[in-house]
Amino acid sequence: MxxxxxxxxxxxxxxxxxxxxxxxxxxxxxxxxxxxxxxxxxxxxxxxxxxxxxxxxxxxxxxxxxxxxxxxxxxxxxxxxxxxxxxxxxxxxxxxxxxxxxxxxxxxxxxxxxxxxxxxxxxxxxxxxxxxxxxxxxxxxxxxxxxxxxxxxxxxxxxxxxxxxxxxxxxxxxxxxxxxxxxxxxxxxxxxxxxxxxxxxxxxxxxxxxxxxxxxxxxxxxxxxxxxxxxxxxxxxxxxxxxxxxLNESKAIKPNVVLKERGLIKIDENNKVLSWQAYCKSCDGSAYIYVKDEHDLETKHTVHGLFESLVEDSNSGIERVLTGEEAAAKGADGNAFLLIEAQRDYYFKEYLTGEFIDEITDNDVKEGRYTHASHGYSPExxxxxxxxxxxxxxxxxxxxxxxxxxxxxxxxxxxxxxxxxxxxxxxxxxxxxxx
Structure with a gap:
């Protein structure tokens, strides 16, 4: 050539x-x-x-x-x-x-x-x-x-x-x-x-x-x-x-908080993860949801139902849920069980405690907990x-x-x-x- x-x-x-x-x-x-x-x-x-x-x-x-x-x-x-x-x-x-x-x-x-x-x-x-x-x-x-x-x-x-x-x-x-x-x-x-x-x-x-x-x-x-x-x-x-x-964002979504509430993540008094069945891995504007055991159909059913219901709630900040197969078709990790997309003005964090959604303050950003803008969103x-x-x-x-x-x-x-x-x-x- x-x-x-x-x-x-x-x-x-x-x-x-x-x-x-x-x-x-x-x-x-x-x-x-x-x-x-x-x-x-x-x-x-x-x-x-x-x-x-x-x-x-x-x-x-x-x-x-x-x-x-x-x-x-x-x-x-x-x-x-x-x-x-x-x-x-x-x-x-x-x-x-x-x-x-x-x-x-x-x-x-x-x-x-x-x-x-x-x-x-x-x-x-x-x-x-x-x-x-x-x-x-x-x-x-x-x-x-x-x-x-x-x-x-x-x-x-x-x-x-x-x-x-x-x-x-x-x-x-x-x-x-x-x-x-x-x-x-x-x-x-x-x-x-x-x-x-x-x-x-x-x-x-x-x-x-x-x-x-x-x-x-x-x-x-x-x-x-x-x-x-x-x-x-x-x-x-x-x-x-x-x-x-x-994209600018003013709210942080913490899916691991609800996964913990469902008993799918267990932590100790120091917030250290002891065990997990499902976990949200942030990509900022999107996030992978992994299920530890691919044969755990009960957890998969629970997790899929949870995030589908969150999409139906316009206040959840979650815009869309893709299956692992749909994520792979877009070039993302097909080994994830789900890929979730944030609405504009929202992004994902992996924190395990606190409220499901946090309003982001200037002090949060100054102290490194959150940011004012992020990427990771769908190219669409x-x-x-x-x-x-x-x-x-x-x-x-x-x-x-x-x-x-x-x-x-x-x-x-x-x-x-x-x-x-x-x-x-x-x-x-x-x-x-x-x-």
Whole structure:
């Protein structure tokens, strides 16, 4: 297959939405990318539309139930901080960076989800210390490229303030610029989280979110300048994309509270889960309902009846119930017994105690119990699409694609690099490309 570019730079601006396009059209660097190259303002995301499944889809071209990353975090009932799908080993099948490496290309990834211990030449994976005895730097070093990460920390570590934003993205930016100029990778994947963080904690259209988009425009400009400084700009393709949108919410639904009341979850005086027959695993705007024993027909009957009755109650916040088979047909985890969808203004939490529905206060958000906006909702929700913009070598200029799907991105990127991702759910959008 003919290779269309020498250097592919994929920049994920987490939570960038189609609704942001009017603002992007006014910002200098996004505006230039939109005007110079090809773009799609309506990219349909996956179900559930949360960050880790989305980013696995972007590099595989497959839906979550095929690549295996069906949520951000694992089903660990009662855990206050469940482990995330950090590691490459959880992705089924091949990825864009695997195929690039096999083809002899130089690869780099900065905070790209689900890349811990991946075979990437210069890898700074998104992973954090999730145990009280762990420290962030050793955890990162053990799961990525040690010497590369030590070099980036030595040069730019003083910028960081733990995992706080915007400092973390500022650190990632400087590391990205240095990687471009010093390493000149053929494939670079970089993940910025500033906007997603501001939307979670301040709301979709908050001043803080708008400020984050402005910072992202500056970051995009600095990456373009780095390509020019490295002397590879003319041989490069720049892609800026979002993984999902977000919706504001003011109420949190706690399905595990009613499952506990039905005797399907048992806890001790410290709220530790002792046993469970059914459990709600949140994906924010949607949630999986798992039944521990697939042969437990009595529990299944009880659980299905419970959630069907909640859907009929307009005050429950639950919009729809899908069976596991229906969820699988939409690309979600078919091993779940049910998949439930929240109404607008609601989202799901796994808490086991308190009221079934909580009104979210600013103090709740400040103390980390809840957020003001979230994602994970069905891609069928109105005004919930994301975006893709591309320019440079191999991209048709002045081209607009009316609509595409997140699963199409991986095959399109593979086509640019002359690679094949195999049996994908999406297809290369050749209308974007100079094929």
């Amino acid at each position: 003919t290779r269309l570019t020498d250097h592919l730079i994929v920049i994920s601006f987490d939570c960038l939405s189609s609704l942001d396009i009017p603002m992007l059209e006014e910002l200098p660097n996004f505006k230039e990318l939109l005007e110079k190259g090809a773009h799609c303002k309506n990219v349909e995301t996956i179900y559930p539309s949360v960050t880790y499944p989305c980013h696995a889809t972007i590099v595989t071209g497959r839906f979550p139930n095929r690549h295996g990353i069906i949520n951000n975090t694992f089903l660990q009932p009662g855990a206050s901080s469940p482990d995330w799908y950090w590691h490459r080993k959880y992705v089924s099948g091949t990825t864009l960076y695997d195929e690039a490496r096999k083809a002899g290309m130089k690869t780099a990834a900065l905070l790209w989800p689900v890349t811990a211990k991946a075979k990437i030449n210069y890898n700074m994976p998104e992973i954090f210390a999730n145990r009280s005895w762990q420290h962030q730097i050793p955890v990162s070093l053990a799961n990525g490229t040690p010497l590369y990460q030590l070099e980036m920390n030595r040069k730019f570590g003083k910028i960081r303030k733990g995992l706080n934003q915007p400092e973390l993205d500022d650190f990632v930016l400087e590391s990205t610029v240095d990687t471009i100029t010093a390493k000149k990778p053929n494939l670079l994947l970089v993940h910025f989280v500033d906007l997603d963080t501001q939307r979670h904690y301040h709301g979709f259209s908050s001043e803080e979110a708008i400020a984050a988009i402005r910072r992202h425009d500056v970051r995009l400009g600095k990456i373009v300048e780095a390509l020019k400084e490295a002397g590879i700009y003319q041989d490069s393709t720049i892609v800026a994309l979002g993984d999902h949108s977000a 929700k109105d005004n919930y699409t994301t975006v893709l913009m591309a320019a440079g070598k191999g991209i048709k200029p002045n081209t607009t694609i009316p609509s595409m799907h997140l699963v199409d991105e991986g095959p399109t990127f593979a086509r640019l690099l002359g690679l094949d991702l195999g049996d994908t759910d999406g297809q290369s959008i050749d209308e974007l490309l100079k094929v």
